[in-house]
Amino acid sequence: MAYASLLSLNQTLDQILHPNDQTEQPHIIMRYLHEKVSFLLYFLDIYSPIQSKKISDLEGRIRDAAYEAEDIIESHISNQILSQSETREDRTESHMSNEIVSEWDQKFEGLQKIIQELHSVSDEVVNMWEKNEIQALQPSNSLPAASSKSLSTNKSATVGLVHDLMEIKKLLTRPNSELEVVSIVGMESIGKTTLARKIYVDSLIANNFDIRAWVYLSQNYLEQEVLKGLLNSLRGLNHESGEESIEKLAENVSKSLKNKRFLIILDDVWTIKEWNQVKSLFPDNNNGSRIILTTRDLQVAKHASHLCHPYSLTWLDRNKSWNLLREMVFGEEHVPLDLETMGKKIIRRCYGIPFLLFFIGGLLYKAERTLEYFQYVASNIGFEILDPYDRGYDILDLISFSYNQLPHHLRACFLYMGVLPEFHNIRRSNLIKLWTANRFIKPDRSRSLEEVAEEYLKDLVDRNLILVTEWSYSGEIKTCSVNDSVRDFCLMKAEEEKFNSDVEYLPEFHDNLRQVSILTDLKNKITRFALKRDRDLRVRAITFFSHSSQNDAHLITNFRLLRVLDALTIRFQDFPVEIVELVTLRYIALSYWMKHTFPASIAKLYNLETLIINPGKFRSIFSTTFLPPEIWKMSRLRHLLFVRSYLPYPTDALIGGTFFPFENLQTLSNVINFRWTKEVIKMLPNLRKLVISYENDGRTEWSSYCFDNFVHLHQLEVLKCIFFAKCYIKYQDPLPVNFAFPPKLKRLTLSGCRVSWKNMTVVGSLSNLEVLKLKFHAFEGTVWELNDGEFRRLKMLLIHMTDLEHWKVDKTHLPSLQHLSLRYCYNLVEIPSGIGKIPTLEEIELCECKTSVETSAQVIQEEKENLGNNGFKVVLKDKDDTNISS
Structure with missing residues (x-):
């Protein structure tokens, strides 16, 4: 973690050395420290990670020194800000920086020792360099992640599992209404979980079942955690079940599955006892539900799968192994003979185990394709396998080898x-x-x-x-x-690097631990941990995955140098105002019911970049909050996410002080009835994602919101815009026809606009649009006729709830379309035959449409099959299975 610690320290120093409107020079000690940090960052950027063993001791010294320096600096900044009187709260960041800098020589003698340590490390690095003990990276040693080859390996990494994938899919979809258990059995890392994962996300399988869930059991099986895991998978990660008993959890699981065709993945079941404990949760609805169980124990597999034989995964033979590695590393490219010879030597060291080939493939894919490097990998993967079932090898050794090659x-x-x-x-x-x-x-x-x-x-x-x-x-x-x-x-590695640990397994004392994750019950654990230390804890991030309704903000504030507080699983009764004293916070994610007001004191967190507020179980259209005007002072905000909020219009009089353009803001979600004047547009020059909604009260003209100015949001790529009327207004006025969108837009969702289909050309002319969702009468009229040259890149189209009757399309109009979803289109007569002639089309999804629409979809499917396109499918969804919120 030497690099990460230096990078963080460097950004802290940049913030001090280059404040806005700086009027005096920072102390020389800061500049000298910055120079040392910059040199070491440069060194770590260019030296080959393969040689990391030679400088591992130096990296440890760099890490500890950088951690200590940043602790000293940020502790002082925090103390200075918190000690300022209320009359100075509105002073600019540059003034605060100058006051802080002027006291470095009085407060931080410890920094001198750190600089001496970094100077010593720099001298050793230079000495090693001059003796050629270390070498710089060659530019070609690592392919850039943004290259044309990017992501190909991850998509093709199951080449060796294609046959297994097809066989399991047949078992899951065969015409047997009885609940069946399909067991996948094999040694550790043979690919059981990888295969189950591919099956779980397969679109054919997903569409064959009403509901799916995945839970990981592991060797340390806890019934309550498994039940929570099932519910979170079935209902979404925000399901709050922290205080429910095992009996209540089991009841909720059974209710969720009742009368549904379900697919459950039970990953890594160790014993027959574990299976016997959970099998009663899954009702036999006599509708073709299935359970996939992965296990290393053949007896467990046989016991669970009484209707079909366990499916055993075995090693790949040498041909399949080489084909898998070649596909991951070279794709369709020609393989030089010398690299093929060495590649086949490498696969012999992997013994046909997909997991090993998977990692070696990823390693070779990103590296320079030279015989020397292939030889290096062949001689350093470092284990021999005599009997894999007896663990004659260590997977962690291979992962460690891959990690050591990472930049x-x-x-x-x-x-x-x-x-x-x-x-x-x-x-x-x-x-x-x-x-x-x-x-x-x-x-x-x-x-x-x-x-x-x-x-x-x-x-x-x-x-x-x-x-x-x-x-x-x-x-x-x-x-x-x-x-x-x-x-x-x-x-393992993060704890070794003093970087991350779960509180449950935290060592008794860890001077420099930076990340803490709370994976299990919050009660007592965070209390014991927080009370072990004084207020100078070095923890920079706390992430909660456990559910709780406790308000432990007073304990969280003990971590006074905290940057990240990710606590969406904790239900706070009110906004924990104590956290505004944690002035180093950059990321806040909380769940609480926003009772109409939001504290103005949030503006104290001048470093804040991300603010996410979720109302949790109170989520509804009525959980609306009014953001304070002071939020316009938080110029570092990059992502601002609420469920519903009113953002005040920025004016000097409203704020009563200085406010800054949101030049860094990229995400704004979800604000209500906000006016997009030219002045506001100028304040948001880098906005990339916008979710907004408008409520028509019957008195306000739509034009007052200045929708035509959207076109000036030049960086906007995602826009979701919802229009709805108050309950006493039956129909709202349509949106003005002069609305416009920025050219970079890739994803657009419109709802309730009630605009004529004749104006669709405004959307169709967006040259970068890939996803379009039209909901709740976004466009109205009985006929929609597309024009030539429109929707050139559109891949996904959703039309939901419309009065459309006739749709005129031919294959030239939507040349890139892959997915078409029609939901609640009660008046539509049929799907145009031209849709079926689009060569890229993969799926048509229908919900609550006329029988004639379903018939036209089936005709399109038959035509596709006659042309040899067996991958195309028509999916019929029931009303209860439709999710239109995304």
Whole structure:
């Protein structure tokens, strides 16, 4: 973690050395420290990670020195800000920085020792360099993550499991109404979980079942945690079950599955006893429900699968092994003979185990394709297998080998995955926010931090260290996770690096621990941990995955240098105002019922970048809050996410002081009835995602909200705009026809606009649009006729609740369409035959449409099959199965 600690310290120093409107020079000690940090960052950027053993001691010294320096600096900044009187609260950041800098020589003699230590390390580095004991990276040693090859390995990594995938899918969909258990059995890391995961996200399987859930049992089986896991998977991660008894949890699971065709994945079942404890949860609805059970024990598999034989996974033969490795590393490219010879030597060291091939493939894919490097890998994968069932090898050794090849800038991002619970899928957007808030991302003047973080994520996916668990319609990563063995390594390595630990397993004393995750019951644990130390705790991030209704904000404030507080699973009764004293906070995610007002004191958190507020179980259209005018003073905000909130219009008179343009703001969700004047547009030059809603009271003209100014949000890529009337107004006025959208828009959701289909050309002309969702009479009229040249890149189209009767389309109008969803289109006569001629079309989904619409869809499917396109499918959804909220 030497690189991550230096990177974080460097950003702290940048903030001090380059404040806005600086009027005096910072103390020379800060500049000298900054120079040492910059040199060491440069060194770690360019030296080959393969040689990390030679400088591992130096890296430990760098890490500890950087941690200590940042603790000293941020502690002093925190003390200075908190000690300022109320009359000075509105002073600018530059004034505060100058006051802080003027006292460095009085307060921080300890920094002199740290600078001496970093100077000593720098001298040793230079000496090693001059003696050629270390070498710089060659530019070609690592392919850029944004290359045209990006993400190919993660999508093709199941080449060796294609036959198994097809066989399991046949078992799951065969015409037997009785509840069946399909057991997948095999040695550790043979690919059981990978196969089950591919089946779970397969669109054919997903559409065959009403409801799906995944739970990981593991060797340390706890019935209550498994029940919670099932409910969270069935109902979503925000299901609050923290205080429910085992009996109540079991009852809720059974209710959720009653009369539903379900698919349940029970991953890693160790004993017959475990299976016997959970099997009673799953009712036999006599409708073709299925359970997939993965296990290493053949007896467990036989006991559970009494209707069909256990499906055994075995090693890949040498041909399949080489085909898998070749596909991951070279794709369709020609393989040089010398690399093929060495590649086949490598696969012999992997013994046909898909997991080993998976990691080696990711490693070779990102590296320079030279014989020397292939030889290096062949001689260093470092284990021999005599009997894999007796664990004659160590998976962690291979993961460690892959980790040691990682560029330094990726290591903290990778180890952060150990924060997540077992088999936890995290949304890409949230992961990137957390990486950024934790300062793992190196700033780049030409790109935003989020863009750099996207590149880091793609790089780790290419290396097969992070798994993509769900893709968006536009082909982007939606959710991701890590293999359980990878997570074990991340936990082990992160604790070794004094980086992360669960409170339950926290060592008695850890001077420099930076990340703490609370994976189990909050009660007592956080209390014991927080009370062990004084208020100078070095913890920078706390992530809660346990559910609780306790208000432990007074304990959280003991972690006074906290940057990240991710506590969506904790139900606070009110906003925990104590946390506004944690002036180093950059990321806050909380669940509480916003009782109409939001504290103005939030503006004290001048470092805050992400603010996420979820009303939890009180979520409804009535859980609305009024944001304080002071929020316009928080110029560092990058992501502001609420469920419903009123954002005041920014004026000097309203705020009563200085406010700053939101130049960093990229996400704004969800504000109500906000006016998009030209002045506001200028204040949001980098907005990329916007979720807004408007409530028509029957008196306000739509034009007063200035929708035509949307076109000036030049960086906007995602827009969700909802219009609705108050309950006493039957029909609202349609949106003005002069509304316009910015050209970079990729995803657009419109609801309740009531605009004529004749005006659809405004949307169709968006050259980058990939996803379009039209809900609740977004467009009205009986006929929609598309024009040539429109919707050139559109991949997904949803039409929900419309009076449309006739739709005129031919294959030239939607040339990129992959998914078409028609829901509650009661008046539509049929799907145009031209839709079926679109070569890219993969799926038509129907819900509550006329029989004639279903018939036309079946005709399209028959035509596709006659042309040899057996991958195309028509999905008929019941009313209760439809989710239109996303």
